[in-house]
Amino acid sequence: MSRTRARVSAPDQACVAAVDLARSAAEELAWPGEPGEHLGFEGEGDRIVTHYFACLDRAYRGWRWAVTVTRASRAKKVTVSEAVLLPGAGALLAPEWLPWSERLRPGDLGVGDLLPTSEDDDRLAPGFTETDDDSGDHQAVFEYGLGRARVLSAIGKDLAARRWHSGEHGPHTPIAHAAPAQCSTCGFYWPLAGGLRQTFGVCANEYAPDDGKVVAADHGCGAHSEAAVLPPTVEQATPILDDLGYDLMEEEAGSVDESASEELGHS
Structure with missing residues (x-):
């Protein structure tokens, strides 16, 4: 061949x-x-x-x-x-260019900054779109011109849930590992409405580090409502009075003389 x-x-x-x-x-x-x-x-x-x-x-x-x-x-x-x-080899090159939407990070938005959302954003769906589930997330008013123009889509909910659960308010943090119990069993845990109710809620404990923030149900901290351990109450013993004995008490010389003169005056 x-x-x-x-x-x-x-x-x-x-x-x-x-x-x-x-x-x-x-x-x-x-x-x-x-x-x-x-x-x-x-x-x-x-x-x-x-x-x-x-x-x-x-x-x-x-x-x-x-x-x-x-x-x-x-x-x-x-x-x-x-x-x-x-x-050539070893040449100094500029970093690969990324559009601003990919360079933006949480917390970069400042006062007066505007962050436009594209019309085809997968995280959003038209506000008049009806949902098959009865989670309560669908738009209550479907007439055009009323209510929100767009609401969270299924993709948007999933992205938010993944981001929250893997973040600092999820279960995989040192403070959550050291917590005595999960947030789902805390009295200060306020569940979200809708489809995220079973997984996320808002912390309402003013002394907790996550107060006013969305936390995962399996998150936790030391400010759990049931974490306080009260010390056992100690019954105070009844005082014992010894009326059989007596103690000698010495008084100053001046006070003895005064009491003696008073007795002479009465006599």
Whole structure:
């Protein structure tokens, strides 16, 4: 069985020799003297060669000038096809660009900032959409122009539930692990309405670290309503009076003289 090898054409010698032409093209784009030594060439195809030059600009360390030269078939003159500045090994590159919607993090929104929501946001559904479940989340008024324009969709509820349950108010935190019991058994736990009622609620204990925040039912803290352990009551013993004995009490001399004079006066 014979194997067919792909034909690799040798670099065109006229294009390989056009180093000065390629350098002049790079100097037209850069500041004078910035294109440095010739780093080599690479064959791109039939009569197409790219020459590489070091970039001496301190702001572009690790970059290199790439100048592609070519010539037409049966033509002797070599011309410049393209000249660009490309990053090389170890070049300093800018981080990958992300749209603002992906760079935004919780807590970034400040006073006066506006965060527009796209029309096709999967987290929201039209406010007049009826739901099959009787969770209480569906819009109470379905007439156009009344109520909210959009409500949470099933995707939006699922994302919120996952975010809350895996966050600092969920069960996987040190304070929850050290709690005497879960929030679901706490008297200060106020369950949410609707489909999230079985999983989340609001803490209503002013002394708890999560007061006024949504907490998972299996979250917990040391301010649990049933966590207080009262000390056992101790009955006070009845005082014992010894009326059989007596104690000698010494009085000062002045007070003895006064009492004696009073007795003489009465006599």
